[in-house]
Amino acid sequence: MAVQATCRQIGDVAILDFSGKITLGEGSAMLRKMVRSLIDGGQKKIIISLYDVDYIDSSGIGELVSAYTTVKNASGELKLLHLTKRVHDILQITRLFTVFDVQSDEDTAIHAFR
């Protein structure tokens, strides 16, 4: 399934809803472009929802890390929401679970921003 992404705004929080594969090529490029666009627009609180992302490769993982550092360098905050088991497992074995703020409930994630 090709990657698809939409952006919605709840208060001062932007939520990127991804579905499909975040892999080398289109998926990684779309993630980079959307996060960059939000940061360039002054957005500081970003949630990436991966509810429908059943596949991520090393390129996609690298892009999530890049998103994390991009947002942090802009004095913003990034959270991941609704990980599928496969994405959860990959973040776990790569020790990135210790880096990201991972949430399982959208309302909780929104209210967890400082």
Place this chain on the structure above:
Amino acid sequence: MAAKTQRIEVTLETLLESVDLAESISMRIAEAVGFSEEDLHKIGMAVREGVINAYNYGNQQDRRKKILMTIELDPENMTVRVRDQGKGFELHEIPNPLDEENLLRTSGRGLFLMRAFMDEFDVHTAPGGGAELVMIKKLPHKISDNGIHQPE
């Protein structure tokens, strides 16, 4: 009579599309010999990472170079080799992506994932100097002479 080793060889172009193609071929073969859905995912992903490595780092996206993938099935193992036409590398020279100082690197996790998803993983220097990644997954069932997996 002992089952023979079956070998499939595919020459891939140094193109992004080759990553999906290699993954798809390896998963079809793995499915045919009876791997579980979870193992299919792991094998497909390991092969994907191997071809990404050849495409990006080995051949450095040079379309004049080729990527050679071979898949061997012997009675006990599925062995996948991915060979590039780059300069090769030594596995011990690659930084560990799990080390604290490497956690925020945006690349360098492919080899780690190949090792994590397969039963054995190694890197050789290919004839001509490129890298050859060797990945082995133990078959869930033994294969008979006619290539059909036999439940144990």
